[in-house]
Structure formats: C-alpha cells, structure tokens
Amino acid sequence: MSQTIPTASDSLKTWLDYWTTVHVTAIDLGLERVLPVAHALNVLQPKAKVFTVAGTNGKGSTTTTLAAILNAAGYQVGLYQSPHIFYFNERVRINGIEVEDDVLVDAFVQVEQARQQCNLTLSFFEATTLAAFYIFTQQQCDVWVLEVGLGGRLDVVNIIDPDIAVITNIGLDHVDWLGDSIEKIAFEKAGIIRPNIPVIFAGDQTLPQAIADKIEQCQATLYQYQKDYFFELTDEHWYLATPALTISFAHGHLAHINQSAALMAILASGLNVSHDQMIDGVKAAQLAGRFEIRQYQDRHLVLDVAHNPHGVQFLKQQLSRYLQLHHEITQVNAVFSMLDDKDIQGVVQLLTTIVKEWYIAPLNVARACTIARLEHELQGQETFVSESIQQSFEQALQQSSSQQLILVCGSFHTLEAVWEYLLNGDE
Incomplete structure (x- = not known):
C-alpha cells in the first residue's frame, strides 16, 4: 500500500506520524539499515567532542548535567535525549533550548531523502535520532551529548564514536530486548566503549565482567565510582572528590x-x-520528571519518572x-500507574512503606498494565480507581489537604497525563 510522503511544508506532527509507519516494528535493534542512511547524511564523523551515556537509570540526569556544565563553559552544545515527556522537541536541544518545529521538519526532509536514496526503511527512533545528528552537524555544535535509547551496542546512537563513554548503572530492565541477567545487559551497554577513550562507570555496584572485558579489549581508561572518584553529602552541600x-x-x-x-x-x-x-x-541542571517539585492549588506535588526498583529506591x-x-507534610499519596x-x-513493595493512599488508573498506551493487576499488587492498600490518570489526579486533589503531598510516579506516561492537566488546569 502506497503512503503519502510529507514535504517541507507539512507540520512536525505529520512527520512524526509518518515515521511511525515506515518500518514494520517500533523497536528493531541493529545498525545495518541505519548506517548507510547516516553515511548519506554525512553525520558519522562529527567535528565535535562526543559524550555518549548508556545505563539502566540516570541517563537523563547525567546528560542534562553534562550539557548544563558545558553550556556554562561557553561551548555550543547539542543535547539528544529520549523519550520526551510532553513535546517531541524536548529530545533535541542546542545550548539548553529546544529546537523549533521548522528545524526538525527540515532535518526530517533530509533524512527521508537519504532513506529513499538508500532504499531502506527506518524505525521512528532511528529516523528521529538521525534528524538530531543532522541538526547538530548543521548547527556546528562543539560538543554532542547523546543519551542511548535502549541498550547500547545495537542502539542507533552508537553509530557515532564517542570520545567519552559513561555507563550509569546496570539493572534488569527491557529484558525481552537486552537479556535476562546483569551480565547480558552489561554486554549491551559496554557496546558504546571505543579504543583508548575514558570510560566512567557510575554504577553503585560491582563492575560487571562484560564491561571490564570490553575496557581491557579496547585499552580504554576506567574511572569507577567509589574507586577513582567519590561524592559525600552534608545537610547543606555535597562534594565531588578525586585523588x-x-x-x-x-x-x-x-x-x-x-x-x-x-x-x-x-x-x-x-x-x-x-x-x-x-x-x-550543576546548579542550572534541571530535568522534568526527576524529583520535579510543584505547587498546585495549595498542594505539594512531586513528579518523578521512577519506574523500576532502582529508580524508586x-x-x-x-x-x-x-x-x-x-515538617508540615503529614502524609504522602500517590497517583500511580x-x-x-x-x-x-x-516498585510497589518499596513505595508501600511511604504511600498512604493510591490513586490508580490504566495508561492509554498499548503496554499499559491492567487495573486488575494494579489492584492485585496493591492488595491491602487504600486504593481509589479511576478511568484515566487525569481523573485520578483530580480525585487526589479533592481528597487531599495542604498538609499532604501528592506523588506522581510509575511511568513517563503517568507524568505526561498530569503535566497536560497542569498545563490546561486553572491554578
């Protein structure tokens, strides 16, 4: 079946919708299809310093901090992150500012031309990542800060050779794609390591053997948390310490x-x-959905994308x-899915020690957990069920007081619904 290919005059939404139709699956790990297109776009060898960050949790915080520091130092910084919470443009920033729709559309036109030239299909993530690389090239960024989408070795971000690799930590997540053990997942994350580059391993855990092997094979230089650098906390400050x-x-x-x-x-x-x-x-680094504190209708809100035990801890x-x-807060209630x-x-086992009331609803996405399963996991807890996250949030507002904190967590999609409510609501 033929499909209409958007043009430069079409909207960003039209292009994003188009990229969901080009390839047969949303996720297709491997670099064979994307490399020829990247070569045609001339984005494979950036004239820039490249930081690539992989890991199970913490990629967003790490890349945001990297970009904020480099911005403060006066560098022209291209920052690529995923997923977005509310607007697609959040994924591609230059000097901390989201790129405009027309810049993205122009990049998509170039990606589509290169794709047709190579007679290959691209997944949504592949096409949008290539667009980001094209924009950074056109804008002549001094530094690229890249967040890996899934895994590392076969993720499209890994077509670019980094000058510095950061692996935040290794946890059991995306096991269907990456493997069902820490070592299997570590092998995938280690795929971002290149010969003779610095590698920062920030995991609060024993260095996985797969990463140690890759570092040795590449003769890379390892900087490991709690061995080569440390941080310490006081009530007022925190300290980074190296030798x-x-x-x-x-x-x-x-x-x-x-x-x-x-x-x-x-x-x-x-x-x-x-x-x-x-x-x-470090002071300027902020990231939506990472312990994001809001005040709304005299209520304390915390929005956090934590969606696995490590993040929730x-x-x-x-x-x-x-x-x-x-001290005025006496109770924590959760809007959760x-x-x-x-x-x-x-996740629930960790949160039940602090959450008093649970306001739950199904997410409006294909991979959503059912209400029946959520209720089963929350058996014995004080639970309120709604048809949508926004209704759950409304109910939490109505049934809470100014002495209670509303925690929104469990998924990017949970936050997205509440963000939309806050954007459109009457404060």
Whole structure:
C-alpha cells in the first residue's frame, strides 16, 4: 500500500506520524539499515567532542548535567535525549533550548531523502535520532551529548564514536530486548566503549565482567565510582572528590551519583572547564520528571519518572530528605500507574512503606498494565480507581489537604497525563 510522503511544508506532527509507519516494528535493534542512511547524511564523523551515556537509570540526569556544565563553559552544545515527556522537541536541544518545529521538519526532509536514496526503511527512533545528528552537524555544535535509547551496542546512537563513554548503572530492565541477567545487559551497554577513550562507570555496584572485558579489549581508561572518584553529602552541600581535587556543590533535584558521573566525564574529557563553571552548571541542571517539585492549588506535588526498583529506591531517599525539610507534610499519596512489562511488584513493595493512599488508573498506551493487576499488587492498600490518570489526579486533589503531598510516579506516561492537566488546569 502506497503512503503519502510529507514535504517541507507539512507540520512536525505529520512527520512524526509518518515515521511511525515506515518500518514494520517500533523497536528493531541493529545498525545495518541505519548506517548507510547516516553515511548519506554525512553525520558519522562529527567535528565535535562526543559524550555518549548508556545505563539502566540516570541517563537523563547525567546528560542534562553534562550539557548544563558545558553550556556554562561557553561551548555550543547539542543535547539528544529520549523519550520526551510532553513535546517531541524536548529530545533535541542546542545550548539548553529546544529546537523549533521548522528545524526538525527540515532535518526530517533530509533524512527521508537519504532513506529513499538508500532504499531502506527506518524505525521512528532511528529516523528521529538521525534528524538530531543532522541538526547538530548543521548547527556546528562543539560538543554532542547523546543519551542511548535502549541498550547500547545495537542502539542507533552508537553509530557515532564517542570520545567519552559513561555507563550509569546496570539493572534488569527491557529484558525481552537486552537479556535476562546483569551480565547480558552489561554486554549491551559496554557496546558504546571505543579504543583508548575514558570510560566512567557510575554504577553503585560491582563492575560487571562484560564491561571490564570490553575496557581491557579496547585499552580504554576506567574511572569507577567509589574507586577513582567519590561524592559525600552534608545537610547543606555535597562534594565531588578525586585523588586530585575536591569541589563543593549545592544540593539540586538530580541524583548526586549521576551528577558526579557527569563531572568525572568533564574532568576526563580534557575540555577547558573551570571549577566555577562546573558549580554553575550543576546548579542550572534541571530535568522534568526527576524529583520535579510543584505547587498546585495549595498542594505539594512531586513528579518523578521512577519506574523500576532502582529508580524508586533513589526517589525514596530524595523524598525522605524533602519531608525532613517540610515538617508540615503529614502524609504522602500517590497517583500511580505502570507499564505491564515493568517490575510492578518490586516498585510497589518499596513505595508501600511511604504511600498512604493510591490513586490508580490504566495508561492509554498499548503496554499499559491492567487495573486488575494494579489492584492485585496493591492488595491491602487504600486504593481509589479511576478511568484515566487525569481523573485520578483530580480525585487526589479533592481528597487531599495542604498538609499532604501528592506523588506522581510509575511511568513517563503517568507524568505526561498530569503535566497536560497542569498545563490546561486553572491554578
């Protein structure tokens, strides 16, 4: 069946809809199809310093911090992240600013021409990633900061050779695609490592053998958390420490372990960045959905994309610190839903120690967990069921007081619904 190919005069939405139809599956790991198209676009050898970040959790915080520090240092920085929470443009930023629709559309026109020239299909993620690389090339960015989408070795982001590789941590996630053990998943993440480059391993865990083997094979230089660099916390500040220096930073909303990995990557990169610029960048680094604090209708809100036990464990630590500073909060209620292929039981077990009331609804996506399963996992908890996340959020607002905190978590899709409500609601 033939399909209409958009043109330069079509909208961004039209192009995004088009890219969902070009390839038979949404996820198709492998670089064979995308490499010829990338070559035709002339994006494979950027004249820029490239930081690539892989890992199970923390990629967004790490890439955001990297870009913020490099922006503070005056570099022209292209930042690529996924997924977006609300607008697609969030995925592609230059100097901290989302690119405009017309810039994306122009890039999509170029990607489509290259795709047809090569007579190949591209998945949505492949096409949109190539568009980001094309934009960074056209804008002559000094530095590219790239977040791997899924895994590492076979992810389209890995067509670009990084100058510095960061692996945040290794957890059991996306097991259908990446394997059912830490070592199998570590093997995929290690695919971003190249010969003779600095590799930062920020996992709060034993270095997986697959990563150690790849580092040895590539004769890369390892900087490992709790061996080559550390961070320490006080009530007022936190400190990054290496054998050569110690720098003090104010607490922000992003995970210290991820911000310290970004700082270590900057230090290992050889780029000219002062300590003051590092401090300014860390202070400026903010990321929607990472312990995002809001006030709405006199209510305390925390929105967090934590969707697996590792992420939720860190969320609990942040929440504990927040509650210590806000003695007026007497109760935490959750607006909650998850995707069916996640460790729902593990997440719920961690959250039931702090959440009093649960406001649940099915997500409006194909991989959504059913209400029946959510209710089963929350058996014995005080639970309120709605037809949509926005209705759940409304109910949580109505049934809570200004002394109660509403936590929104479980999935990007859960946050997306609440973000839309907040954007359109009457404050």
